[in-house]
Amino acid sequence: MAEACGRRGRMALSRGLRCCQRVLGWAPVLVLALVALWSYYAYVVELCLVTLTSSAEKVAYLTIFHVIFVFFVWTYWKSVFTPPQQPDKKYLMSYADKVRYENEERPEAQRQILLEMARKLPVYTRTGNGAIRFCDRCQLIKPDRCHHCSVCAMCVLKMDHHCPWVNNCIGFSNYKFFLLFLAYSLLYCMYIAATVFKYFIKFWTGELTNGRSKFHVLFLLFLAIMFFISLLFLFGYHCWLVSQNRSTLEAFSAPVFQSGPDKHGFNLGFVKNLQQVFGEERSLWLLPVFSSQGDGHFFSMRTFSEARNPLLANEDQWEDNGMEDDGHGCYQDSSLAIEMET
16 A cells, blocks of 8 residues: 555656656746847847937838848747657557567567567668667657657657757757758847947947947847857757758767668768758748658668668568658658669
8 A cells, every 4th residue: 555655656746847847848948038039129129219310221120130030930939839740650569569579578589579560661770789779668669760859758750859948859840940940040140240230339439328228239239149159050060960961869879770880871962961851942941831851750861782671571561562651742662762872
């Protein structure tokens, strides 16, 4: 009886801690939102409406500012509220396989059960010791580039990292939005710094004396430069990752194929790497609308030899007779979807 009460108490404590974690997770988002709102007030009211005297300058400054601000807020909203995509149900362990797996005590037999499951799935990457990548918590075979996020408590397709500043896991479904958010944040900070600098000098030299506006303009320039410098390094790093077709996790630990670890395993060349994230329709590249290639479960690989998988000898066992959705409502033979670099 006491043991059962203790177990219930621990479960209640665990639920309470998870609830607190979820609430506190929104604190960085709230801080960024408040900073963005204050920067809007400081720029629009204190600089443009109070400090500027030229009507033409006011109109030009406000028009360009609001265009950039809309994209800045839009991309941040999409980064925060686009849920990470989880693997399809066909990657989940069936009830029968789950019973077999849990009742089996021999590691070799458990690996054989996972091998049997993987024969029906287009999976090519492995663990460090060559085993099938399996998530014990989600009870599923991990698709290529999929990882379990301990904060979100789920497996995320093409997981890059969990970002506290958006309180979300960055992966296949929202990586483009995250990149655009970094880009428009840089543009936002750069525009503010460039247009505020002249009036910063005037306040500093005493040419302008409005005390309240002086504080806002000086602090606005300081924050814009500080955020610009910090975001520049982060954006540059992710641009490099995109050019190499790697995620943050893959940059620290290279994906393992049949032939062993290969950090260039998904590198298809600069243009195709860009297209995997932004899509082939270039008119959509700068808009926060989803246009990434595929469905997040299968990714083209650098060479066909690295993608060969003995488990897939019986491709007719794949669901839908070896045909899978390419993410655009079309179906293709997965064995032919692997592109060779020429």
